[in-house]
Amino acid sequence: xxxxxxxxxxNKSPEHPRFTRCLSMAGPEDAVLLIENGVLGLGTxxxxxxxxxxxxxxxxxxxxMGGQSGTVESVDYDAMVELTTRAQQVISW
Amino acid sequence: xxxxxxxxxxxxxxxxxxxxxxxxxxLAAFDQPVSxxxxxxxxxxxxxxxxxGTVRQKSVEKNLAAAPIFGVEALLADSDxxxxxxxxxxxxxxxxxxxxxxxxxFAGYSHTAFAG
Amino acid sequence: MxxxxxxxxxxxxxxxxxxxxxxxxxxxxxAEDSIELSDNHWEIIDFLRDFYKEHEVSPxxxxxxxxAVKEAxxxxxxxxxxxxxxxxxxxxxxxxxxxGLPRPTNCL
Numbered sequence: 116x117x118x119x120x121x122x123x124x125x126n127k128s129p130e131h132p133r134f135t136r137c138l139s140m141a142g143p144e145d146a147v148l149l150i151e152n153g154v155l156g157l158g159t160x161x162x163x164x165x166x167x168x169x170x171x172x173x174x175x176x177x178x179x180m181g182g183q184s185g186t187v188e189s190v191d192y193d194a195m196v197e198l199t200t201r202a203q204q205v206i207s208w
Numbered sequence: 209x210x211x212x213x214x215x216x217x218x219x220x221x222x223x224x225x226x227x228x229x230x231x232x233x234x235l236a237a238f239d240q241p242v243s244x245x246x247x248x249x250x251x252x253x254x255x256x257x258x259x260x261g262t263v264r265q266k267s268v269e270k271n272l273a274a275a276p277i278f279g280v281e282a283l284l285a286d287s288d289x290x291x292x293x294x295x296x297x298x299x300x301x302x303x304x305x306x307x308x309x310x311x312x313x314f315a316g317y318s319h320t321a322f323a324g
Numbered sequence: 325m326x327x328x329x330x331x332x333x334x335x336x337x338x339x340x341x342x343x344x345x346x347x348x349x350x351x352x353x354x355a356e357d358s359i360e361l362s363d364n365h366w367e368i369i370d371f372l373r374d375f376y377k378e379h380e381v382s383p384x385x386x387x388x389x390x391x392a393v394k395e396a397x398x399x400x401x402x403x404x405x406x407x408x409x410x411x412x413x414x415x416x417x418x419x420x421x422x423x424g425l426p427r428p429t430n431c432l
Contacts (some may be wrong), residue, residue, distance in 0.1 A: 140311050204317065207320065222432050233385075236388070237388045238387065270381075271380045
């Protein structure tokens with residue numbers, strides 16, 4: 116199982132200034148997990164994230180984006196918790 | 209395990225920052241190492257001479273001055289953002305350390321949480 | 325002091341306006357809890373009044389109340405047993421109520 120340097124938990128939609136800031140800070144050793152409104156930025160994020168990109172299943176389904184789960188690694192709540200334990204550090208944006 | 213709480217929203221217009229301050233105080237109450245970073249419009253929390261009685265709110269300036277008493281380790285401010293808002297060192301609250309907000313800064317904390 | 329002369333209070337007995345407080349108000353509120361105010365009580369009450377003037381906030385929780393007292397007076401007084409003896413119940417709540425400060429936000 117690969118180590119994650121920083122897990123970025125991003126819950127802001129793409130218009131929020133922190134969305135851009137988060138993506139510009141995420142390095143190749145990092146993972147970006149989109150949750151809540153963050154899942155709306157899936158298209159934008161997949162174009163620019165060099166590390167791992169994940170999205171929370173429940174939040175995608177809630178917004179009618181369940182069909183897009185093939186385009187990104189989707190995770191459930193248990194996997195989200197597991198991710199936080201694998202990361203050296205966590206940033207909640 | 210040290211935590212950095214980041215406030216990037218200005219004071220008085222919303223409650224997110226106060227909630228974050230509360231979170232920082234609570235961590236300190238349980239002796240968890242915690243620091244506060246002010247960046248973006250959030251640096252306006254640190255301006256001397258706030259008189260928010262005019263908008264019927266308590267002074268975040270005075271609230272923040274209690275941070276060291278409660279055990280908050282450091283008050284940090286982004287130096288570029290301070291410049292952007294005309295906050296020369298003389299206009300900042302005492303005890304604020306100027307820093308650059310980047311990955312290197314965040315690397316010093318096991319958890320970083322933005323307010324609101 | 326009769327009940328009518330006490331400034332307006334909320335349903336938990338905290339003053340609505342911290343600046344309406346007087347030492348007599350403290351005596352009256354303390355008496356409701358059967359507390360007779362000694363010099364040791366007044367030291368903490370005066371400390372809380374000053375704290376509120378300077379920071380416009382009550383110590384938000386009991387732990388932070390103890391911590392602030394410890395910062396000011398040292399280990400001997402900044403411990404929960406000492407403060408519990410002076411201000412029974414939840415010391416932060418009892419002390420703030422008597423000192424006329426708002427209810428600590430994070431005390432149950």
